[in-house]
Amino acid sequence: xxxxxxxxxxxxxxxxxxxxxxxxxxxxxxxxxxxxxxxxxxxxxxxxxxxxxxxxxxxxxxxxxxxxxxxxxxxxxxxxxxxxxxxxxxxxxxxxxxxxxxxxxxxxxxxxxxxxxxxxxxxxxxxxxxxxxxxxxxxxxxxxxxxxxxxxxxxxxxxxxxx
Ligand code: ADP
Numbered sequence: 770x771x772x773x774x775x776x777x778x779x780x781x782x783x784x785x786x787x788x789x790x791x792x793x794x795x796x797x798x799x800x801x802x803x804x805x806x807x808x809x810x811x812x813x814x815x816x817x818x819x820x821x822x823x824x825x826x827x828x829x830x831x832x833x834x835x836x837x838x839x840x841x842x843x844x845x846x847x848x849x850x851x852x853x854x855x856x857x858x859x860x861x862x863x864x865x866x867x868x869x870x871x872x873x874x875x876x877x878x879x880x881x882x883x884x885x886x887x888x889x890x891x892x893x894x895x896x897x898x899x900x901x902x903x904x905x906x907x908x909x910x911x912x913x914x915x916x917x918x919x920x921x922x923x924x925x926x927x928x929x930x931x932x
Pocket of ligand 1: 832837841870871892893894895897898899901
């Protein structure tokens with residue numbers, strides 16, 4: 770675990786993914802990692818993984834039937850990713866705002882310094898994922914880190930991390 774700092778307030782968890790387009794480019798990977806640390810997230814867990822097509826379909830099942838769904842699941846299964854459990858007092862909204870808008874055109878035009886504004890390639894190959902609510906974060910953390918016990922983490926680790 771890398772401790773980037775502590776605020777004294779309760780910590781929230783979020784699930785961040787660096788998608789295959791980011792992992793394919795070491796400088797993008799390094800820049801996003803630097804964004805994580807400079808915004809004082811705690812990296813609670815991190816792993817490099819590769820999703821199968823079936824796993825990608827399950828992760829994005831809420832989008833099943835949309836015109837970009839097949840493209841999306843093929844892309845997510847096309848190469849390795851990094852998955853992170855990040856902690857911060859505002860982990861969910863902070864990571865979402867650092868990511869920038871889903872669509873790369875909007876990201877580049879409206880939030881050019883965001884991760885997607887800087888590195889996103891297309892609306893699908895948009896570098897990163899972040900949970901959109903604390904409930905999604907819990908579900909997505911369990912999806913990628915089934916060995917992680919969120920309840921135990923809040924009981925035994927979180928109180929020591931917010932100093
Ligand atoms: P976000 O990742 O910003 O939470 P969504 O949950 O709406 O956005 O979409 C999930 C992923 O599906 C996006 O990150 C992107 O990779 C892909 N996607 C969403 N909308 C489109 C689109 N209109 N065209 C192509 N791909 C899309």
